[in-house]
Amino acid sequence: MxxxxxxxxxxxPVAPEVLAAMMPFLTGGFGNPSSSHALGRQAHAAVERARAEVAGLIGAEADEILFTGGGTEANNLAIRGTLASGDNRAVVTTAIEHPATEECCRLHEAAGRLVRRVAAGPDGIVRTADMARAIDQGAGLVTVILAQNEIGTLQPVADIAALARSAGALVHTDAAQAVGKMPVDVRELGVDLLSIAGHKLNAPKGIGALFIRRGVTVGPLLVGGGQERGIRPGTENVPYIAGLGAACALAGERLTHRxxxxxxxxxxxxxxxxxxxxxxxxxxxxxxxxxxxxxxxxxxxxxxxxxxxxxxxxxxxxxxxxxxxxxxxxxxxxxxxxxxxxxxxxxxxxxxxxxxxxxxxxxxxxxxxxxxxxxxxxxxx
The missing domain is CATH 3.90.1150.10 (Aspartate Aminotransferase, domain 1)
Incomplete structure (x- = not known):
């Protein structure tokens, strides 16, 4: 059996449609997207097409999508990349975050800065009023998981984001488990940053994306070339990026019809x-x-x-x-x-x-x- x-x-599993989108760039289309010759232009076009496909799934603009090596890197960039070394403002989060968020918060604490963690209720959902009290005490960043990865409960991110932004704080949500399983729209959520993990929606492991709202500044964790606006330097993983784009397009179709x-x-x-x-x-x-x-x-x-x-x-x-x-x-x-x-x-x-x-x-x-x-x-x- x-x-x-x-x-x-x-x-x-990697969907057949995703593998089909990847294969040309694992074989003949091996160009570097930064090269100006035909192979490079082909690779660059694939990256930008995938950027638009990812954006389309979450209601973003293509230039608001940054490719990463996965959801963990996206969370690290969103949290550590928005809090400069001299930023002493508090982080407000929940007690039910994924380790990729919680460990970033612990680093913030280890540097002598404040993190406020809001407990969830017995139903696995944080209360907006509790988040409001934590935000009112001052915050530079609010980070809340959209769909809890172990128990699946959905957090009131849109309500929390409205409170946070009115208080002048940036808002990040880890949407790794939500994207591809339910409709997700960054405008409706009102978030500034949103993390995606490709392998949660039938793309390969080792690829992800971070939505960065226009006007939000994210500093790099690594230094190198100018790829991905200099925020995520390094030659782009073209086959996997193409796969993530195809996975997002496929997820949109599934959510519409099934x-x-x-x-x-x-x-x-x-x-x-x-x-x-x-x-x-x-x-x-x-x-x-x-x-x-x-x-x-x-x-x-x-x-x-x-x-x-x-x-x-x-x-x-x-x-x-x-x-x-x-x-x-x-x-x-x-x-x-x-x-x-x-x-x-x-x-x-x-x-x-x-x-x-x-x-x-x-x-x-x-x-x-x-x-x-x-x-x-x-x-x-």
Whole structure:
């Protein structure tokens, strides 16, 4: 039996359309975009076409898109690149950020500057009023994840951005998990900076983008040539950039024609698991979440052991960036879950390739694995 892949929040397969867009620049079209000859002009045109495709997906202008090596680099540029070495203004963020944001904030703190972290409610969503109080104390930058990567909850970024900008602060959102799964428009959000990770939307690993609103200054983390406006120097990765552009174009088509697909499959999965596993809990708000993401708590078992007993389904016990230890997710403990309960977490994330058969197989396999483990776990307790 083909294993069922339910870990699309960790990474996605490269779509055939994306690979087709990349191949010409992995073979004959190998020119440097900075070269003035025919091969160079061909490569330059591919980069600019991809820039427009990325911009089109998020409602930006092409000249507001900067290519990076991934979502982590985009977050670092957005946070560290906008806070000059002598900038002592505070950063306001949340307690449920991805490590690529949190670690940047820790660097800011290590330099003797202030970071205010706002806790999320039990539903996995930060309260706008709490963010307002933190912003009112003074802030140079507000950075809030758009869709929480482990539990899928959507944060009120547009409301927070309005408060931040009225207070004179820049606003960044890590949209790595959101872009390609739901409509994202930088104008509607009101953000100054927005991070994209290509491998979350069927592009290869190692490519991403940062939206930088016109007029916002971002300093480089590296020095070199003048590529990408001098903010991200180095010869452009043309094949991967072309792939990201194709992935964004494909995502736009899918969102137009198949918008309800992921939500319907997720609901089918959640309903089936609740019927098969009494006491199963969903983490986070039921409605204000990504259409593809479920973080569920299996009672009386370790999520890690459950996955080991269920090799027919590939999923995660939390964020794939720190999924190698038998400790509860820091996100879940921040939401108030006790350690024993949080250890039962399994993150199930669907993709555009997921089918109803995949969902039904996962329900059956998880239910069987849980029944085999739960008595043992409960007697040990």
């Amino acid at each position: 083909r294993p069922v892949y339910l870990d699309y929040n960790a990474t996605t 918008r309800g697909t992921l939500a319907a499959l997720s609901q089918r999965l959640l309903t089936g698991l609740r019927e098969a596993v009494p006491g199963l809990l969903l983490v986070g708000d039921l409605e204000r979440r990504l259409p593809n993401t479920l973080n569920v708590l299996f009672p009386g078992v370790s999520g890690r052991r459950l996955l080991e007993a269920c090799p027919a389904v590939m999923a995660s016990v939390g964020s794939a960036c720190h999924a190698d230890s038998e400790e509860p997710s820091a996100i879940l403990t921040a939401l108030g879950f006790e350690r024993a309960v949080a250890l039962g977490a399994v993150r199930l994330s669907l993709g555009w390739d997921s089918t109803s058969n995949d969902v039904d197989t996962a329900i059956t396999e998880f239910a069987g694995a849980w029944r085999s483990l739960a008595p043992e776990q409960q007697s040990a307790a």
